[in-house]
Amino acid sequence: MRPRRNGASRRTPSGFQVTILILLTLTSVVALIRWPETAFDVALVLFQAAFVVCALWKAVIGIASLRRPAPVPRPIEWPRYTILAALYDEAAVTPQLIANLSRIDYPAHRLEAFIVLEAHDEATLVVAQATPKPPWLKILIAPPGSPQTKPRALNYALGHARGDLVTIYDAEDRPHPQQLRQAAARFVAQPRLGCLQAPLRIRASAKPGSWFLDRQFAFEYAALFEVTLPGMARLGLPFPLGGTxxxxxxxxxxxxxxxDAHNVTEDADLGFRLWSLGWKLGVIDSPTWETPPGAMDRWLPQRTRWLKGYMQTWGVHTRRPNALGRRGSLSLIMTLGAAILSAAAHAPTLAWLALAIAVWALSGVLPPLPGGSLGVLALGVIVAWMSCAAGARRAGLDYRLGDVLAAPAYWALLSLAFVHAAWRLAVEPHVWDKTPHDRDGQMPELTVVALDAGREAA
Structure with missing residues (x-):
């Protein structure tokens, strides 16, 4: 199965996109050479405007996320459900995944699951075959081919799927046992609902060397899945899906x-593609627990892949912006566009502030700083902190003062990932930077309670 032509990230940029990029580059270069002061003033105004818009966007989304969706009734008959999990080099965590999937509370006669493996991944295959499995869970072997990516494996499994609904899990996931019931009830009640995103919650790791990254990663996820996506769903806007x-x-x-097998963030792309086809997107509150990536040698490749995929998805959906409509285009700009630009701007902005402070500390003279820029920057930072705090509270995380003060250092690392992503997009656009996963014995114990209507036992 292939994505529609205009959604294929393997295609080169369109003539329109290339023309716009060349014009913007030439205009910027000429302006910097001929009118450097004016160019700086214009750039400063654009910088301030972008920060104000982003801050207002986050504030509106945060307020919208406070609205609770109306409960839905329990379906008369549960729809057929397919679970897909594409694994590669995951022998260490495959038994854990099978155990976590076995805890799912859904009528067994309406459930099927496929763990999709690559043909040459013998270690994972041996472990998967040896691990006890429920009768509704099968192992599939994806045939050799290119590109070797998660979405390609999922597309292969889709040919075997017989469900009315399908969900995706990753190797380290532990979904709430009643997550499928909550989602199924929503789908039955809302015929034009195309996709639902469950919140991903990160437990704080105790691994040495990754405490800082793990905590900041958890708060970043909390802001996204507990505040931003629910807020956008309440406003009826499309959004980039999470990877699981x-x-x-x-x-x-x-x-x-x-x-799209060639897009390394196929999830982000799919959310906007479904919207462009007339489907609605929503969220549920039944969570999936995950482990954080860990130390820098794992965090950086993962974040590089995400940003590279965001750039791919941006390129795909700006070829035909009319397909998304005004609301869809706004969402694309304020999610993927803002993520890319903010990642590029974090380190230079912090370096500018650090240089001004260093000059003041050494000379006693504070360099002239545009007051408006400082105020706008402070507004953006405060709103970002508030979003993290609200998300952390909903996810049950302890957001401390030290975490607040450490956040700018984490944001600066995003600029490193941005540079790496831009380079990888140019030289290896479709290569998948895989995140290794370790077996985790510290996931929270679950108390199965009714999270919403329509999720009681069959």
């Missing part, structure tokens, strides 16, 4: 042509 725990109506997924 997407619940999708099968007719919508097949109509979209499945996943």
């Amino acid at each position: 725990s997407n619940h999708i109506r099968m007719t919508a997924l097949r109509g979209a042509g499945g996943w």
Whole structure:
């Protein structure tokens, strides 16, 4: 199954995109050479405007996220559900994943699951075959081919799927046992609902050498999945899906042509593709627990892949901006566009402030700083902190003063990932930077309670 033509990230940029990029580059270069002061003033105004817009966006989204969706009734008959998990080099955590999937509370006769492995991944295959499995869980072997990516494996498994609904899990995931019931009830109650995103919650790791990254990663996830995505869903806006725990109506997924095998963030792309085809997106509150990536040697490749995929998705969906409409284009700009630009701006902005402070400390003279820029920067930082604090509270995390003060250092690292992502996009656009996973014995114990209507036992 192939994604629709305009959604294929393997295509080169369109003539329109190349023309716009060349014009912007030439205009910027000429302005810097001919009118440097004016160019700086214009850039400063644009910088301030972007920060104000982003801050207002976060504030509006945060307020919208406070609205609770209306409960939905329990379906008369539960729809058929397919679970897909594409694994590669995950022998260490495969038994854990199978155990976590076995805890899912859904009628067994309406459930099927496929763990998809690569043909040459013998270690994971041996472990998967040896691990006891429920009868509704099968192992599939994806045939050799290119590109070797998660979405390609998922597309292969889609040909075997018979469910009315499908969800995706990663190797380290532990979904709440009643997550499928909550999603199924929403799909039955809302016929135009194409996809639901479950919140991803990160437990703080105790691994040496990654405490700082793990905590900041957890708060970043909390702000995204507990505040931003619920707020956008309440406002009826599309959003980039997370890489796991997407619940999708099968007719919508097949109509979209499945996943784009050449996009390394196929999830972000799919959310906007479903919207462009007329489907609505939503969220549920039944979580999936994950482990953080860990130390810098794991965090950086993962974040590089995300930003590279965001750039790919941006390129795909700006080829035909009319397909998304005004609301879809706004969401694309304020999610993927803002993520890319902010990642590029974090380190230079912090370096500018650090230089001014260093000059003041050494000479006693504070360099002239645009007061408006400092005020706008402070506004953006405060709103970002508030979003993290609200998300952390909803996710049950302890957001401390030390975490607040450490956040700018984490933001600066995003600029490193941005540079790496831009380079990788140029030289290896479709290569998948895999994140290794370790077996985790510290996931929270679950108390199965009714999270919403429509999730009681069958």
